[in-house]
Amino acid sequence: MSLLAMNDVSLSFGGVKAVQDVSFSVEKGEVFSIIGPNGAGKSTLFNLISRLYDCESGQIFWQGEEITSVPSHRIAELGIARTFQNTELFEHETVLRNLLIGKHIHRRSNAVADMFFLPSVRRQELVFRKEVEDVIDLLNLQHYRDQVIANLPYGVRKMVEVARALCIQPKAVLLDEPSSGLNPEETEDVSFWIEDINEELGATVIMVEHDMKLVSQVSDRVLALADGQVLATGTPPEIQQHPEVLRAYLGDAE
Amino acid sequence: MRFVQKTSYDQDIRFFEHRGQVFWYGLLALAVLIAPLFIERFYLGELSLVFIYAIAGIGLMLLVGYTGLVSLGHAAFLAIGAYSQAWLMNQGVPFPLTLPLSGFITAAVGALVGIPALRMTGIYLAVATLAFAIIVEQVIIHWPAVTGGFTGMVVPRARIELINLDLQQPIAFYYLCLAILVGCLLIAMNLLRSPTGRAFRAIRDSEISAQSLGIHLSSTKTLAFALSAGFTGVAGSLFAHKLGYLAPDSFTIQTSILLLLMVVVGGVGSLHGIIYGALFIGFLPQMLAVARDLLPVGIAQMPGLEPALFGLILILVLIYEPLGIYGRWLKIRSYFEQFPLYRRATHKRQKSYLRTERLR
Numbered sequence A: 001m002s003l004l005a006m007n008d009v010s011l012s013f014g015g016v017k018a019v020q021d022v023s024f025s026v027e028k029g030e031v032f033s034i035i036g037p038n039g040a041g042k043s044t045l046f047n048l049i050s051r052l053y054d055c056e057s058g059q060i061f062w063q064g065e066e067i068t069s070v071p072s073h074r075i076a077e078l079g080i081a082r083t084f085q086n087t088e089l090f091e092h093e094t095v096l097r098n099l100l101i102g103k104h105i106h107r108r109s110n111a112v113a114d115m116f117f118l119p120s121v122r123r124q125e126l127v128f129r130k131e132v133e134d135v136i137d138l139l140n141l142q143h144y145r146d147q148v149i150a151n152l153p154y155g156v157r158k159m160v161e162v163a164r165a166l167c168i169q170p171k172a173v174l175l176d177e178p179s180s181g182l183n184p185e186e187t188e189d190v191s192f193w194i195e196d197i198n199e200e201l202g203a204t205v206i207m208v209e210h211d212m213k214l215v216s217q218v219s220d221r222v223l224a225l226a227d228g229q230v231l232a233t234g235t236p237p238e239i240q241q242h243p244e245v246l247r248a249y250l251g252d253a254e
Numbered sequence B: 001m002r003f004v005q006k007t008s009y010d011q012d013i014r015f016f017e018h019r020g021q022v023f024w025y026g027l028l029a030l031a032v033l034i035a036p037l038f039i040e041r042f043y044l045g046e047l048s049l050v051f052i053y054a055i056a057g058i059g060l061m062l063l064v065g066y067t068g069l070v071s072l073g074h075a076a077f078l079a080i081g082a083y084s085q086a087w088l089m090n091q092g093v094p095f096p097l098t099l100p101l102s103g104f105i106t107a108a109v110g111a112l113v114g115i116p117a118l119r120m121t122g123i124y125l126a127v128a129t130l131a132f133a134i135i136v137e138q139v140i141i142h143w144p145a146v147t148g149g150f151t152g153m154v155v156p157r158a159r160i161e162l163i164n165l166d167l168q169q170p171i172a173f174y175y176l177c178l179a180i181l182v183g184c185l186l187i188a189m190n191l192l193r194s195p196t197g198r199a200f201r202a203i204r205d206s207e208i209s210a211q212s213l214g215i216h217l218s219s220t221k222t223l224a225f226a227l228s229a230g231f232t233g234v235a236g237s238l239f240a241h242k243l244g245y246l247a248p249d250s251f252t253i254q255t256s257i258l259l260l261l262m263v264v265v266g267g268v269g270s271l272h273g274i275i276y277g278a279l280f281i282g283f284l285p286q287m288l289a290v291a292r293d294l295l296p297v298g299i300a301q302m303p304g305l306e307p308a309l310f311g312l313i314l315i316l317v318l319i320y321e322p323l324g325i326y327g328r329w330l331k332i333r334s335y336f337e338q339f340p341l342y343r344r345a346t347h348k349r350q351k352s353y354l355r356t357e358r359l360r
């Protein structure tokens, strides 16, 4: 049984067929990359998986269970975390608090307990803090812990977003273009932490990425998408030599 | 500059970051506790009013400053709290019990209003809450059996019969309002340092992220509405005793604007700001009286001068100091802390990066 399976999923915006009969499956423990030219429908796929958009047809399965119409706030509980292409952080809050919000699904307290900050709430806060601190260590964010997001450079924001996703303790993380907007050194780091997430935390990584060097370094399998349709799936070398993929990328130039 | 060395996670959870803060807040606590010994009765009454405004301010701040939902109708919750208090007392419910009860009643109404209102954001929500306030005003006028209608109703004196304590005496009332304000502040501070408050802030900054981190938008917003209304309702029940007599014209749109003015002038997104804001609107009438004397007669006698001034202040603050009095104070403090090194650009608003397009 695959961890995640998309079965003939489609969605269009007005006349634009953003995603058309897309099927693929991701196995547990994989690093699975999705590539494709601009507007291919990659981010739309992520938005479908995190249930921000509804599928027009097709099904999505998570660990064998259909999640096609599960409400979006339940997705995190299932163990699916994500980042956004242009970052969606809580701008007016510190890094620490952003990460603590990532702990939301693990809360056991209710609003009344919170109002009086009962001992159980305090204990829970300390556990959360400890776990958040582990993520901060993993991604080297110690220096920024108490800084407000609005004052941070773009590269750090992207890392904070990844950290926040990890606070969910997810089974799978969806990363939307982790290296876009980063400088070359930061991009080099990306491959290291993706491996850390995959190997140390045992999370399956599904990422959208344009940087082919990064993709071939870390991915087990790659899905190539163009105009909302699947072109090919395979190992990085297979995809790089696939005639359809080459045509999609270089087509107009030829 | 002060660097706080942190040695345990507990330190970030505590209310006070360092000894200095404990000292200053201790001093403040002492000052408000012994104030009745030194202050004239009139100003004691004004201070009680400031405390009441501050309690309502906590409610409104939770909604506006922390959940990012604007309400132009909070006078309605103040009214519901006030009328519930008077009505419950007229039914013979003993005094201290009526306070939490009217808080609960108002919170329940807040939750009911919250359910449809949550589908809206920004200006639409503001208009919807305004409409709600108008409905409540009409209900008060047209339901004389409970509210006394146009003529209004007398608020029974706040007494605790058991120990024969008259809480309506200026000094007793001052302490009553102070105690309830402190209680409400503690509850608000607890909420804000725990998961519930974090969920509010998350929704304020990005609904999409909040959702994908597992926060249920509508129930969290409903909760924020209910809590906000609850605090305001408690303020309303104290306000009823302050007024002594309730009539529909005590809770108008102007009151709603005044409450919003308090939150904005004090500083959106900080509990400190509420106290500054409450002091500001509490002593606004006196300031306006002084201003009247200074203005030319033609302008000073103009009807509608007050609401116009409220509006003007609101706009000026939003343009020049969006973080309000508290924000200004933080800047002044960091100026002195960093004294010779202060750079003008320290508090320049930074350009923020693109947010995820296409998602809204």
Ligand SMILES: Nc1ncnc2c1ncn2[C@@H]1O[C@H](COP(=O)(O)OP(=O)(O)OP(=O)(O)O)[C@@H](O)[C@H]1O
Binding pocket: A013, A016, A017, A018, A036, A037, A038, A039, A040, A041, A042, A043, A044, A045, A085, B358, B359
């Ligand atoms: N909310 C929306 N409303 C209308 N059209 C949309 C929306 N979201 C996506 N689209 C369209 O769907 C298509 C796929 O968009 P998507 O964002 O998924 O592309 P992408 O592969 O992520 O591209 P990029 O590499 O630029 O991020 C595009 O043509 C886009 O204009």
Ligand SMILES: [Mg+2]
Binding pocket: A042, A043, A044, A085
């Ligand atoms: Mg995209």
